[in-house]
Amino acid sequence: MPDGAPTFSAAEYERRWRAIQSEMAMRGQDAILLTSAADVFYVTGFLTRFWESPARPWFVILPSAGAPLAVIPDIGRDLMQGCQVGEIRSWPAPRPGDDGVSLLADTLSDLLPETGTIGLPMGPETSLRMPLADYLVLTRALAPRRFVDATDTVQRVREIKSDVEIDAIRATCRCADAAFDRVPEIVVGAGRLDEVFRRFQIALLEEGADWVSYVAGGAGPGGYGNVIAPAEAAPLRDGDLLMLDTGAVKDGYFCDFDRNYAIGRADDDLRRVYDGLYRATEAALSALRPGMTARDAHELLTAGLRRAGLVSAGGRLGHGLGVTLTEWPSFTSLDETPLRENMVLTLEPGAVVSEGRIMVHEEDVVLRAGGPELLSRRAPPELPVIRR
């Protein structure tokens, strides 16, 4: 493949454009404006870690038919040229006073009549990746054209994965499967939690991840306090429960699952909670079907925890997954999003072990007509013990 060329065929991107354009037509949106790394990658294949730099905004417009237009900093032109995109307009960013705003306004004005409606994702799980002050200038420059919420327009398409996307997520999960297999040897070789985190990231890369966008975890006697902390430079001790959670990336697609390990010995409390989480997940793996809602998935997992006599650790019990570490929907009691065939989802029940100590279990699946198909290799049915 040439430098930065998309992993997928032109046909895959054309399918995506048409699917979004069909949603746009249904909702009366004449074009949509995309500003996030994930949305831009989704419609063009433009993949770079350069989004890490907050210096420059990037814009992609999908018109009502045909290929997207890119309005981007000059520095991205060479890479964008290899992507699935029509016209590319660029400016020498960063440019104080007019950082692409007039070029973007002109492009949208050329494209849309004054009665035109521009869809912009502005709802849950979105954010506008451009300076807010520039957005306000843009809305004035484009008036009487109107910006409307295009969250559903994008999410209803992105949430259903194609075969090549499912294969990509499965490939990323394989890297994490292999890295998790190596955790016992890593723990034996590394006494401290920060060393474990470091070597686990190395294992993910060695097993084929392109990069590691997310590692979190925790360790402590009888569980951990939270699931989002970076590593502390503290020794692992016998009796600790260790959890590692990763969002590795391969070809732009994430995995997101965790594994738990008992250090030295597994106390009864930990075994009991692990078993309950495992069985709650099994129940969801066998009962989840397209046509249910995110709320139903939450209820399935909650019922599983209840049957095991466990108290939920709270928060959502699973979510979507794909070109970002987490995607909608959220398995909560309030999320009515319908679950549909070929959604990629995580099942993530968590339970309280004791006051302030929790355990969380996570698997990645694709929802098929007949139920979930695992993308992560199923966690072992009993809490693994790492003896040093």
Add this chain to the structure above:
Amino acid sequence: MPDGAPTFSAAEYERRWRAIQSEMAMRGQDAILLTSAADVFYVTGFLTRFWESPARPWFVILPSAGAPLAVIPDIGRDLMQGCQVGEIRSWPAPRPGDDGVSLLADTLSDLLPETGTIGLPMGPETSLRMPLADYLVLTRALAPRRFVDATDTVQRVREIKSDVEIDAIRATCRCADAAFDRVPEIVVGAGRLDEVFRRFQIALLEEGADWVSYVAGGAGPGGYGNVIAPAEAAPLRDGDLLMLDTGAVKDGYFCDFDRNYAIGRADDDLRRVYDGLYRATEAALSALRPGMTARDAHELLTAGLRRAGLVSAGGRLGHGLGVTLTEWPSFTSLDETPLRENMVLTLEPGAVVSEGRIMVHEEDVVLRAGGPELLSRRAPPELPVIRR
């Protein structure tokens, strides 16, 4: 250190609050609202890779005096409790319909009279990390309180680094220095560019990086086409110029510099351009002083390229560095930001080797009263050749 506790002392955070509060007072801002990973980390020490999940917004309010207040998802409460923050209010996110908005509005209403003014970074290099639709609800809920731009309020403080911050960036640079030293052995062992990227990230971790947020680069005969591409699965060939650029992270602080290597042999054109970039950097290293502007730095580097008979590759020729991969100012002909003592900056001249082929050179420095002090170990004066 306990799980996720800030690396720095309470005194460092109190200094930051007071410095920002003094800017707020000058600009008539009664509180500021922060939503980005970098700003939240800067004022509280809250460090997590969980920002990778777009599912939930996070809010930190700095009032006119005293400690910041956190208004955050429940999932972050445990980690935030160890940070430098006053009151923590949290809600069970994600919550469709009211994802923290009413809690944030109530908190700001409690804090500020109806005549109050809320600063929000909305200018260059910022973006609002919350759904735009929720921001619009928030502005209505808080009216007649007004939101005003607080970009300067935050940037004028963050851009001047304290001794502990400079030490942190130097420590991250050390990891990258050591990893770059290993590139020749990596290239000999890995025939393909994607393997080089992977092993270079492993080397960064082995040399002490906590994680690797950014690696980009390129390779090709007579230079590369751009500096932001992910790796292609293509073999390195004799005569190629290889560039690797990294933003590794340690204790939340980035480095950002690159190194160039000739594969097998260094053709005259490559030697000549490398020498010109090296000398342009030397000139800036000796002449740059506090009191100059970003534009002056651009002119110093441009003059150096001109003297060497090189054509600039365009774009900015350096920028700030700290808690994100890149920070303001930008070394362009338009950026009038004054350069001040203890700014951490990159010097990043790039030149055209031939049509569509460029070479870019980068170092990290802290600007002292007497001139730049290198934080990266200076690149070798001649283009290194890796013989396989």
